[in-house]
Amino acid sequence: MKFFIDTANVNEIKEANALGIICGVTTNPSLIAKEGRDFVEVVKEITTIVDGPISAEVISEDSQGMINEARNLSKIHKNIVIKIPMTAEGLKAVKCLSKEGINTNVTLIFSATQALLAARAGASYVSPFVGRLDDISTDGIKLVEDIVKIYKNYNIRTEVIVASIRHPMHVLEAAKAGADIATVPYKVIMQMIKHPLTDIGIERFLKDWESVQNK
Ligand code: E4P
DSSP states (O other), rough: OEEEEOOOOOOHHHHHHHOOOOEHHHHHHHHHHHHHOOHHHHHHHHHHHSSSOEEEEEEOOSSHHHHHHHHHHHOOOOOOOEEEEEEEEHHHHHHHHHHHOOOOOEEEEOOOHHHHHHHHHSHHHHHHHHHHHHTOOOOOHHHHHHHHHHHHHOOOOEEEBBBBBOOOHHHHEEEEHTOEEEOOOHHHHHHHHEEEEHHHHHHHHHHHHHHHTOO
C-alpha cells in the first residue's frame, strides 16, 4: 500500500515528504479553506514539493462546470488529479475527462456500488471515506474490503484511496484489506512512527553506552 498525505498545509507536506514515505497528496475544499490561502497558489506550491498525484477538488455541481474547472486545474501541472464528487453529474464529468486523458479521483464514496459506477465511468481513483462511516456506526473498512474484492473480480484498474482516516488502526486495516493507497493526515503519520518500546529501547541503549564510556 502506498501513502498519500491528506492536507493542504505545505509545511506538513514538506515534513512528510522528507520522511520519504509519501508519493502523493489529497486536498479538499475544507482543507484548502483551513489554510486561508488562494486555491491555485496552494496547489501550485504543492506540485513543487511532491512529484506524484495531487488531488484538487472542483466545486461546481453541474458536469459542464466541473469539466471547465478540471481543464483549468489540469493546466497547473501534469500531476494534478481532479477530485470529483460522486453524483450523476460527477460521473458525466468523469466520463468526459477520462476521454481527454485527465485523471480523476471520485470522492465521497460511501458504498461499493458507487465505487463500481465510478470505475466504469473511467475514474483513475476512488476515495471511500472510512472515518465518516465509522462516525455513524457503520463499518468503514468493510466498505474498502468490498471495493477491493469487486475490483479484483473484474480486473478493474481504478485505484482505491482509503480516505477520512482518523487513526493508525484505519491504516493497518486498509493495508490488510488490500487498498492501493491510504491518504493519511499528518497527525496520524506521526502517531504511526511512535512506539513507546522504541523510545524505551533508545533510552536503554544510550544509558548502557554511556555507562561504559565513564569507566
Ligand atoms: C480525502 O481525500 C478527504 O480529503 C479526507 O480524507 C476527508 O477526511 P475527513 O472525513 O476527516 O474530513
